[in-house]
Amino acid sequence: MNDRIGADVSIAARLLQEGKLVAMPTETVYGLAANALDAGAVRRIYEVKGRPSNNPLIVHVADTEQIGRYVAEMPLTAERLIAAFCPGPLTVVLPRAVGVPDVVTAGRDTVAIRVPAHSMARQLLQEAGLPLAAPSANPSGYISPTTAAHVWETLGNKVSYILDGGPCSAGIESTIVGFDGEVPVILRHGVVTREQILQVAGNVRIHSGTKILAPGMALSHYSPRTPLKLVDDPDQEMAALLPVRVGIITFDGYCGTLPREQQIVLSATGDDETAAKHLYAAMHDMDVRGYELIIVKLFPDKGVGVALNDRLERAAYGHKYDNFLKRNNTHNDSK
Numbered sequence: 437m438n439d440r441i442g443a444d445v446s447i448a449a450r451l452l453q454e455g456k457l458v459a460m461p462t463e464t465v466y467g468l469a470a471n472a473l474d475a476g477a478v479r480r481i482y483e484v485k486g487r488p489s490n491n492p493l494i495v496h497v498a499d500t501e502q503i504g505r506y507v508a509e510m511p512l513t514a515e516r517l518i519a520a521f522c523p524g525p526l527t528v529v530l531p532r533a534v535g536v537p538d539v540v541t542a543g544r545d546t547v548a549i550r551v552p553a554h555s556m557a558r559q560l561l562q563e564a565g566l567p568l569a570a571p572s573a574n575p576s577g578y579i580s581p582t583t584a585a586h587v588w589e590t591l592g593n594k595v596s597y598i599l600d601g602g603p604c605s606a607g608i609e610s611t612i613v614g615f616d617g618e619v620p621v622i623l624r625h626g627v628v629t630r631e632q633i634l635q636v637a638g639n640v641r642i643h644s645g646t647k648i649l650a651p652g653m654a655l656s657h658y659s660p661r662t663p664l665k666l667v668d669d670p671d672q673e674m675a676a677l678l679p680v681r682v683g684i685i686t687f688d689g690y691c692g693t694l695p696r697e698q699q700i701v702l703s704a705t706g707d708d709e710t711a712a713k714h715l716y717a718a719m720h721d722m723d724v725r726g727y728e729l730i731i732v733k734l735f736p737d738k739g740v741g742v743a744l745n746d747r748l749e750r751a752a753y754g755h756k757y758d759n760f761l762k763r764n765n766t767h768n769d770s771k
């Protein structure tokens with residue numbers, strides 16, 4: 437048995453008080469946590485993840501009352517959203533209070549803050565008695581972890597303890613909302629949907645444009661090592677690809693063109709929240725099978741499907757699929 441993975445909240449709390457790094461479960465994904473008020477400990481998070489220093493972290497607190505300690509201003513709509521969705525998978529970006537270290541906000545005058553709903557995360561925050569800075573507990577750019585085993589595989593030897601709270605129930609990162617005056621602006625899609633925010637706040641915008649407001653929203657992110665391709669119809673895609681070794685991740689049913697062992701269905705009933713819960717685990721699983729290509733069926737672009745497609749587009753972005761095609765063509769030419 438590995439003594440650096442366990443469900444002992446007291447051990448995790450003590451290590452955090454000593455300035456160490458601990459992976460913690462949340463309802464969205466596992467976080468790589470450190471005392472947010474200890475600049476040295478927070479710096480270690482960036483080192484361990486290989487995270488660019490201009491990409492700020494989210495501060496996690498034990499309850500909604502504590503949010504006020506770390507922010508300088510609170511628009512009315514922020515208050516409403518917090519009352520409606522926190523504790524839960526919503527992060528608010530607000531002007532920061534003095535005392536929040538520069539390293540946490542990457543020098544910005546705003547701070548991202550959230551109250552996780554996972555019971556073990558809340559126990560940990562209470563017992564440590566500290567705000568915790570925590571990005572997702574994956575090497576920068578790779579798929580986020582939704583189990584303790586995922587964290588162990590990629591960062592296991594770099595953290596003091598992995599608090600095992602079971603598989604994450606939501607499965608993708610929180611929705612991040614900034615504010616333009618009283619208007620909520622979605623900086624990252626998540627399980628709290630645009631429709632839900634609109635209903636509570638009466639107004640909502642989606643951040644667009646070339647300036648990346650949440651610096652972590654790089655075009656390439658959440659990527660498996662295996663090239664990944666997004667399609668509307670995997671069966672049609674497969675016809676062109678045989679005999680390449682392929683795995684398929686589909687939303688709600690198997691495809692006819694490939695043996696079922698090579699496929700993962702995310703939600704047999706076509707429920708987008710269930711699909712979110714299983715998506716990253718499916719990507720991790722497919723990534724270790726040694727396929728040449730992973731094909732993923734796009735989700736209907738509504739509800740949580742918007743966030744899922746957003747993550748998938750970043751996972752597929754870049755040269756990986758192009759390189760795969762190039763390699764394949766070279767291979768064919770040399771025959």
Ligand code: TXA
Pocket residue numbers: 462464465466467468491492493494527529541544546547548570571572573608609610611612623624649650651652653
């Ligand atoms: O569900 C989640 O949010 C998970 C769990 C562990 O809480 N955390 C997470 O953290 O996804 P991370 O670091 O992987 O993503 C945080 C995102 C990044 O894109 C970062 O750029 C953005 O939040 N962010 C943080 N502070 C910000 C700020 N002051 N202004 C704008 N964006 C900010």
Ligand code: MG
Pocket residue numbers: 571572580652
């Ligand atoms: Mg992340």
